[in-house]
Amino acid sequence: xxxxxxxxxxxxxxxxxxxxxxxxxxxxxxxxxxxxxxxxxxxxxxxxxxxxxxxxxxxxxxxxxxxxxxxxxxxxxxxxxxxxxxxxxxxxxxxxxxxxxxxxxxxxxxxxxxxxxxxxxxxxxxxxxxxxxxxxxxxxxxxxxxxxxxxxxxxxxxxxxxxxxxxxxxxxxxxxxxxxxxxxxxxxxxxxxxxxxxxxxxxxxxxxxxxxxxxxxxxxxxxxxxxxxxxxxxxxxxxxxxxxxxxxxxxxxxxxxxxxxxxxxxxxxxxxxxxxxxxxxxxxxxxxxxxxxxxxxxxxxxxxxxxxxxxxxxxxxxxxxxxxxxxxxxxxxxxxxxxxxxxxxxxxxxxxxxxxxxxxxxxxxxxxxxxxxxxxxxx
Numbered sequence: 001x002x003x004x005x006x007x008x009x010x011x012x013x014x015x016x017x018x019x020x021x022x023x024x025x026x027x028x029x030x031x032x033x034x035x036x037x038x039x040x041x042x043x044x045x046x047x048x049x050x051x052x053x054x055x056x057x058x059x060x061x062x063x064x065x066x067x068x069x070x071x072x073x074x075x076x077x078x079x080x081x082x083x084x085x086x087x088x089x090x091x092x093x094x095x096x097x098x099x100x101x102x103x104x105x106x107x108x109x110x111x112x113x114x115x116x117x118x119x120x121x122x123x124x125x126x127x128x129x130x131x132x133x134x135x136x137x138x139x140x141x142x143x144x145x146x147x148x149x150x151x152x153x154x155x156x157x158x159x160x161x162x163x164x165x166x167x168x169x170x171x172x173x174x175x176x177x178x179x180x181x182x183x184x185x186x187x188x189x190x191x192x193x194x195x196x197x198x199x200x201x202x203x204x205x206x207x208x209x210x211x212x213x214x215x216x217x218x219x220x221x222x223x224x225x226x227x228x229x230x231x232x233x234x235x236x237x238x239x240x241x242x243x244x245x246x247x248x249x250x251x252x253x254x255x256x257x258x259x260x261x262x263x264x265x266x267x268x269x270x271x272x273x274x275x276x277x278x279x280x281x282x283x284x285x286x287x288x289x290x291x292x293x294x295x296x297x298x299x300x301x302x303x304x305x306x307x308x309x310x311x312x313x314x315x316x317x318x319x320x321x322x323x324x325x326x327x328x329x330x331x332x333x334x335x336x337x338x339x340x341x342x343x344x345x346x347x348x349x350x351x352x353x354x355x356x357x358x359x360x361x362x363x364x365x366x367x368x369x370x371x372x373x374x375x376x377x378x379x
Contacts, residue, residue: 044079081171104129126184142174233356237276283319298348305339
């Protein structure tokens with residue numbers, strides 16, 4: 001067996017357009033009722049294996065066709081199909097989860113290629129999807145040799161060809177007990193599919209045109225209201241431009257108030273370094289010394305030496321105004337030294353965060369009055 005797996009479609013694998021995504025969501029079922037209503041039921045004259053002819057329409061049971069006086073009486077609107085003998089077909093069946101038409105076709109093609117006993121250039125296949133009551137999808141697949149089909153059509157050329165319809169337009173079908181035939185791809189089915197698509201596009205265009213006219217009639221009052229709203233917005237913009245200078249003055253006043261508020265917040269939350277140094281001097285015992293002091297808001301980081309780090313931490317925890325005393329790293333005692341090196345982090349309480357506010361408050365008050373007077377004197 002020689003088979004070649006189908007290569008992925010670069011367009012399909014890439015970014016899908018809006019209509020492709022819409023079609024994928026809308027075609028979760030293999031057959032859609034609204035799509036069937038837009039699809040014309042074109043009659044197809046089928047040449048059966050036993051030599052008789054039948055007439056088939058989509059959704060209907062195949063009926064015997066009236067005999068033709070001669071080949072020239074074949075209508076140009078009528079399509080021809082040939083039943084391919086069952087003994088020359090290989091059939092397969094797949095049960096797949098619910099998926100779109102394109103996904104089911106890809107799965108059927110992959111199964112046909114991988115299970116075909118023919119070479120890749122000689123492979124002819126077709127499939128049919130039937131929704132099951134369980135919600136899954138039954139895919140019937142037929143596999144045949146393209147050369148054998150062409151030889152079979154050549155033998156029937158005299159029965160198929162006519163002045164308005166050559167034998168190359170004939171479709172190749174695999175019939176079964178179901179009313180829906182399986183069309184083997186790559187022969188004359190493209191002409192009928194093209195006619196159906198063109199008919200659907202025509203009906204869809206007429207529907208879109210009718211819908212557009214109805215929407216235009218419906219939207220006209222709304223459009224008038226929108227024009228009035230646009231005019232009102234333009235009038236408001238004109239008034240706003242006239243009062244732009246006053247708006248800028250008001251904005252400057254708001255910005256000055258925001259700056260004063262921010263300064264007050266920073267002032268209430270800041271820590272006076274001199275007071276912190278005095279507090280730590282009183283809290284630390286005489287046998288302790290500091291090598292580094294870092295103040296960040298209410299948090300303080302101490303690095304230094306002491307005789308007993310654990311005892312120092314207990315004293316700092318018990319000292320009023322200090323809390324959350326902890327050591328981020330263990331204390332170490334160098335070889336030969338009589339003191340331990342420590343790193344301690346602690347936090348000041350809210351009482352110690354406050355600093356003298358007289359000078360800063362006077363400065364903020366004077367700045368606020370200056371900004372207000374400047375804005376009020378601006379013409």
